Amino acid sequence: MKQAPWMTEDHVAYGDTVRQFLSRELTASMERWTTQGYVEGDFWRKAGDVGILGASIPECYGGGGLDRTFDAVAFLEYSRTGDTGWGLGVHNIAAHYILGYGTEDQKKRWLPGLVSGQRIGAIAITEPGSGSDMKSISTRARKQGDTYRISGSKIFITNGQTANLLCVVTKTDPGAGSRGISIIVVDTEEVDDGFRRGRKLKKLGMQRQDTSELFFDELSVPAENLLGGVEDRDSTN
Numbered sequence: 745m746k747q748a749p750w751m752t753e754d755h756v757a758y759g760d761t762v763r764q765f766l767s768r769e770l771t772a773s774m775e776r777w778t779t780q781g782y783v784e785g786d787f788w789r790k791a792g793d794v795g796i797l798g799a800s801i802p803e804c805y806g807g808g809g810l811d812r813t814f815d816a817v818a819f820l821e822y823s824r825t826g827d828t829g830w831g832l833g834v835h836n837i838a839a840h841y842i843l844g845y846g847t848e849d850q851k852k853r854w855l856p857g858l859v860s861g862q863r864i865g866a867i868a869i870t871e872p873g874s875g876s877d878m879k880s881i882s883t884r885a886r887k888q889g890d891t892y893r894i895s896g897s898k899i900f901i902t903n904g905q906t907a908n909l910l911c912v913v914t915k916t917d918p919g920a921g922s923r924g925i926s927i928i929v930v931d932t933e934e935v936d937d938g939f940r941r942g943r944k945l946k947k948l949g950m951q952r953q954d955t956s957e958l959f960f961d962e963l964s965v966p967a968e969n970l971l972g973g974v975e976d977r978d979s980t981n
């Protein structure tokens with residue numbers, strides 16, 4: 745691998761490991777992914793075994809305990825394959841939302857699975873009526889006792905057919921502008937029929953990626969899944 749000036753021997757060794765894994769497992773899968781339109785869970789678990797999914801997650805949560813420059817190396821190697829189907833980027837964003845803003849209990853609950861590939865992450869922000877301007881989302885989460893009831897719909901969600909841990913951006917206090925927005929983590933293996941995956945969207949490119957619609961109809965989620973544990977969190981803290 746051509747070495748960037750900031751790379752140490754450890755980065756180069758990690759890049760070699762990632763490249764070998766991708767040339768062995770990903771290149772051989774691309775044609776199948778194009779036909780089926782998604783990346784299957786087995787591939788995620790193999791990537792987790794090699795240490796690609798959690799290099800920058802602390803060891804106490806199952807990760808590699810390295811810094812984000814190692815994720816950059818993994819991306820560099822991934823970009824060389826020419827694939828655009830594997831939603832590694834949003835998976836890593838979901839993991840780092842949880843690492844950065846989750847409570848200790850939430851980090852212990854969700855990060856090890858995201859690192860091992862048992863859990864596939866997604867971030868659900870975009871809606872049919874809301875894109876760049878996140879403040880204009882309509883998906884609503886109402887607190888009822890020890891649960892939230894989520895209603896609304898999302899669109900263009902990477903890993904939408906395969907993800908089992910969704911960071912869903914919701915309005916918990918519609919009158920509070922940007923401060924009334926919260927992320928609620930939805931474990932799709934624990935949900936009732938208030939959650940539904942919609943169409944895998946037809947796109948001009950990125951045929952291997954399951955960019956999808958998601959629907960929430962009074963979905964009941966434990967209140968303890970509110971990321972960070974409080975609705976109005978000062979982001980400077």
Ligand SMILES: Cc1cc2nc3c(=O)[nH]c(=O)nc-3n(C[C@H](O)[C@H](O)[C@H](O)COP(=O)(O)OP(=O)(O)OC[C@H]3O[C@@H](n4cnc5c(N)ncnc54)[C@H](O)[C@@H]3O)c2cc1C
Binds near residue numbers: 867868874877899950
């Ligand atoms: C393949 C794919 C995967 C995606 N994956 C995800 C995902 O995993 N999760 C998710 O939540 N979303 C996802 N998205 C959605 C993506 O994040 C949105 O498309 C993006 O946020 C832009 O929203 P929009 O398409 O509604 O465009 P708009 O917000 O309507 O913007 C349209 C155009 O107007 C410009 N514009 C917008 N506001 C302003 C402004 N104030 N001033 C000047 N120009 C402006 C924009 O730059 C853009 O060029 C995905 C989209 C694609 C295509």
